[in-house]
Amino acid sequence: MVALEAAISAIGYIAQALVLGFFVTAGYLLPGSEPEPLRRTLAIRACRFLIIFLCASAGALLIQGAKLQRGELPSLEILWRYLTATQSGNVWLLRECYAVALALLAFTITRGAGRLHSIRWLALLSLPLIASRSLTSHAVAVKTQTSWAIAADAVHLIATALWAGGLVAVLTVVRASRGQASLNPIWLAQFINRFSRLAFISVALLFCAGLYLSWVHVGSLTTLVATDSGKVLMVKLGLFAAMLTLGAINFLSTKPAVRDMAHSKVINNSLVDKAIKRIAVESMLGLAIFATTGYLTVLPPGVHALHTEGQNFPPAQPPALQPAQGASVKIIAPVNNQSVNGDRVELSFELTKGKQGHHAHAYIDGELMGMFEGNRGTLNGIKPGQHVLELRVVADDHQTELDASDKVVFTVK
Amino acid sequence: MSRPMFFRYSIVLSLVLGLFIIGGTTTPPVWAHAYPAVSVPNNGATLKEPPSEVRIQFTEAIEMAFSAVTVVGPNKEVVSQGKLRKLADDTVAIGLKPLQAGNYTVQWQVLSVDTHVTEGVLRFTIAPGGK
Numbered sequence: 001m002v003a004l005e006a007a008i009s010a011i012g013y014i015a016q017a018l019v020l021g022f023f024v025t026a027g028y029l030l031p032g033s034e035p036e037p038l039r040r041t042l043a044i045r046a047c048r049f050l051i052i053f054l055c056a057s058a059g060a061l062l063i064q065g066a067k068l069q070r071g072e073l074p075s076l077e078i079l080w081r082y083l084t085a086t087q088s089g090n091v092w093l094l095r096e097c098y099a100v101a102l103a104l105l106a107f108t109i110t111r112g113a114g115r116l117h118s119i120r121w122l123a124l125l126s127l128p129l130i131a132s133r134s135l136t137s138h139a140v141a142v143k144t145q146t147s148w149a150i151a152a153d154a155v156h157l158i159a160t161a162l163w164a165g166g167l168v169a170v171l172t173v174v175r176a177s178r179g180q181a182s183l184n185p186i187w188l189a190q191f192i193n194r195f196s197r198l199a200f201i202s203v204a205l206l207f208c209a210g211l212y213l214s215w216v217h218v219g220s221l222t223t224l225v226a227t228d229s230g231k232v233l234m235v236k237l238g239l240f241a242a243m244l245t246l247g248a249i250n251f252l253s254t255k256p257a258v259r260d261m262a263h264s265k266v267i268n269n270s271l272v273d274k275a276i277k278r279i280a281v282e283s284m285l286g287l288a289i290f291a292t293t294g295y296l297t298v299l300p301p302g303v304h305a306l307h308t309e310g311q312n313f314p315p316a317q318p319p320a321l322q323p324a325q326g327a328s329v330k331i332i333a334p335v336n337n338q339s340v341n342g343d344r345v346e347l348s349f350e351l352t353k354g355k356q357g358h359h360a361h362a363y364i365d366g367e368l369m370g371m372f373e374g375n376r377g378t379l380n381g382i383k384p385g386q387h388v389l390e391l392r393v394v395a396d397d398h399q400t401e402l403d404a405s406d407k408v409v410f411t412v413k
Numbered sequence: 414m415s416r417p418m419f420f421r422y423s424i425v426l427s428l429v430l431g432l433f434i435i436g437g438t439t440t441p442p443v444w445a446h447a448y449p450a451v452s453v454p455n456n457g458a459t460l461k462e463p464p465s466e467v468r469i470q471f472t473e474a475i476e477m478a479f480s481a482v483t484v485v486g487p488n489k490e491v492v493s494q495g496k497l498r499k500l501a502d503d504t505v506a507i508g509l510k511p512l513q514a515g516n517y518t519v520q521w522q523v524l525s526v527d528t529h530v531t532e533g534v535l536r537f538t539i540a541p542g543g544k
Binding site for chain 1: 506
């Protein structure tokens with residue numbers, strides 16, 4: 001089931017990247033006076049990839065239902081409840097409705113004249129489809145700076161789709177140009193130049209967003225090397241490095257060679273063949289990256305691996321406090337001797353993590369009542385009377401408490 | 414894309430996906446992402462007095478529609494009662510019947526907001542001589 005889920009997730013990622021890559025190539029990268037049917041051919045292929053994306057999404061929904069029904073084929077009642085009563089189900093439903101509407105629009109446009117500005121609109125309308133996946137990804141479960149994580153994930157998805165999906169479209173175009181004696185090489189050089197610029201910007205965005213997301217989901221070098229999620233991420237980074245190297249070779253060698261060919265005004269088929277091979281290998285690496293991404297989506301992020309492991313251990317007595325090493329916490333609210341109405345106590349505090357600190361544990365009268373990763377939170381169900389609130393800085397294993405704490409006394413009325 | 418090219422793509426894609434299927438079947442089936450970070454009573458705690466509820470804070474926000482917590486007593490009887498209450502996006506509580514001394518098991522299953530299902534067990538004990 002895990003493998004099937006990873007495979008369907010990967011197919012979904014690949015299909016949506018190809019949708020965007022082909023629409024953007026057809027709408028924005030092909031220079032004018034292209035071989036007549038090429039723009040329309042690319043747009044039609046984008047429509048086909050959209051259908052594959054819809055099929056993969058339907059498969060993903062069935063797997064989600066099976067997970068909720070303990071591995072059995074999900075009933076309609078389970079699927080309907082998932083779609084209507086959960087956040088991720090709502091997002092799935094809206095995204096699929098959007099994708100169906102986009103597919104109908106795309107087929108209408110491509111069956112007609114397939115004018116340039118219409119295809120450009122299709123490319124722009126594909127962006128929310130790609131970005132919406134971030135609303136059901138690991139990013140949405142990040143506790144602090146959630147909107148930043150979702151935004152970074154959306155940028156990451158779009159940049160990957162533009163680069164890797166665009167590469168396959170470029171391959172299609174370059175292959176189509178081979179053997180066309182009437183084709184002006186300047187046209188081909190212009191096209192490669194446009195993609196090169198897009199790829200450069202995409203890689204820059206990909207690098208920044210990827211770095212931030214790795215920090216959020218992996219957390220430390222230890223989890224990178226010690227968890228399944230970290231290991232798969234390393235494979236992905238290795239593939240990315242290989243793709244980047246090949247991209248650099250294409251940027252520094254293939255692109256200037258095509259430019260020189262344009263100056264000579266004669267199509268050099270052996271050069272085109274060489275370019276095709278290089279772009280094909282780079283595209284394959286891109287597809288492999290999507291496969292690793294699909295696998296990553298079914299693994300718990302490295303930062304949660306300690307919780308998974310913790311399930312297998314009997315709990316121990318609280319260990320002795322460890323040296324603070326720069327960590328500290330200061331309770332801002334409630335203030336000392338404050339009275340609170342109702343059983344909800346809003347907390348606000350300043351947390352300095354130091355070398356080892358990660359989050360704060362909240363104790364009421366010596367009993368652990370909550371864990372807070374940001375600098376505020378809420379404690380619920382506090383009984384009336386006077387209580388002592390203590391916050392302690394804790395390492396990311398949730399067990400190692402540091403000698404860094406603060407206490408206040410408050411009263412619930 | 415010409416047929417030979419499409420064929421080659423299909424082979425490579427199948428190989429990549431095949432590798433992941435092999436990888437997937439040799440990896441422990443861990444789908445999940447939401448795990449208890451804090452529980453009251455604490456996992457493994459021995460209590461002098463019986464609690465009136467069990468409260469669990471998870472590492473991620475969870476979906477109430479597909480989340481359940483059941484507390485089972487020493488004789489396998491269900492001692493939790495009422496509906497699972499949402500205290501915060503990541504925190505739930507379930508009420509308990511009056512408890513006697515003995516070992517109790519808290520079985521939890523949740524769906525996290527990033528679509529993953531997790532389940533597990535926590536334990537606590539009420540010491541003899543408690544109320």
